[in-house]
Amino acid sequence: MAELDVIVCVAFDHRADADGLEHFKKCICRCDCVDVAMEVAGTFDMIVQGKIATLADYTGEMDRIRPQLARFVTRIETNFVAKKIERHCKAEKFMWVPYVGGRKQIEVGMIDKVIAEGDYMRIFVRDWHCLVHLTMRALCEHLDARFIQLHRSAIVRIDFIDRLMHHERRWTARLRDGSQQAVAKSHVPALLDLMAHDSSTDQRKLAKHVTAVEAHDELNELKLQKGH
Numbered sequence: 716m717a718e719l720d721v722i723v724c725v726a727f728d729h730r731a732d733a734d735g736l737e738h739f740k741k742c743i744c745r746c747d748c749v750d751v752a753m754e755v756a757g758t759f760d761m762i763v764q765g766k767i768a769t770l771a772d773y774t775g776e777m778d779r780i781r782p783q784l785a786r787f788v789t790r791i792e793t794n795f796v797a798k799k800i801e802r803h804c805k806a807e808k809f810m811w812v813p814y815v816g817g818r819k820q821i822e823v824g825m826i827d828k829v830i831a832e833g834d835y836m837r838i839f840v841r842d843w844h845c846l847v848h849l850t851m852r853a854l855c856e857h858l859d860a861r862f863i864q865l866h867r868s869a870i871v872r873i874d875f876i877d878r879l880m881h882h883e884r885r886w887t888a889r890l891r892d893g894s895q896q897a898v899a900k901s902h903v904p905a906l907l908d909l910m911a912h913d914s915s916t917d918q919r920k921l922a923k924h925v926t927a928v929e930a931h932d933e934l935n936e937l938k939l940q941k942g943h
Contacts, residue, residue: 718766720796721748721773724759728789739787748776756880759790810857812838812845823858827875828890831868839892863906866899879906 727736740761744752749765767773773793777784784791808823827839835846836854847854851867864870865888879898880887886898888906898906 718768719770719773720799721763721765721767722794722796723763723765724790724792724794725761725763725788726758726790727760728787731787736787739783742783756878759792808857808859812847814845824861824872826858826862826872827892828869828871828896829854863902865896865902865906869896871896 729736740752740754743749743761743763746765748767749763751762751764753762754760755762767776809820810823811818811820813819821840825840827841829839829851830837831851832846834848834850836849836851837844837846851864851870855862855864855870858870861872861874862870863873871888871890875891877889877891880889886900886903886906888896888898890896
């Protein structure tokens with residue numbers, strides 16, 4: 716049976732009872748039709764993505780929780796996904812990097828981020844890192860669609876981004892290791908578009924097991940802002 720992909724952006728009333736609001740958030744996350752629920756920073760406080768059988772079913776669900784919406788929500792916007800762009804990863808790629816006494820082969824997908832340091836690139840793989848003598852352009856040829864360039868001196872794996880923050884017309888990406896990287900204006904459209912349309916199975920599984928991933932579906936709202 717055909718299903719509708721739904722993305723709902725919610726702004727909470729922070730004057731409401733804190734315990735009641737927290738319980739309402741948990742109820743949203745446990746809803747059977749919800750695939751991903753993320754708390755975000757920005758105009759909205761939570762972005763919810765899920766599936767519903769029909770528009771009538773969606774309307775019925777919203778009517779069912781209308782008292783809670785009136786109590787805890789100040790603004791809500793609903794989007795129905797009209798088109799998806801599916802990405803299929805190629806076979807795993809490898810690259811050789813400097814290691815104690817020689818070289819070491821690593822899977823490209825293990826790389827968390829790459830930071831430029833002069834004529835070298837520092838590659839971070841979990842708690843380990845190394846320097847390679849490559850240009851940013853040359854290093855990009857070793858990577859694949861799982862990576863995005865934030866600015867001229869930083870590349871990160873998309874699912875290593877914890878959240879995107881917007882302040883005084885500047886975008887900053889907070890990574891899962893706690894560090895932050897500025898996003899160059901020229902790279903913002905590509906970053907938002909790529910992450911907003913990433914619907915791979917691995918990404919969906921990851922989102923279900925990580926709470927407060929404040930980036931992914933927030934991008935639907937952010938894309939609307941690009942025209943302003």
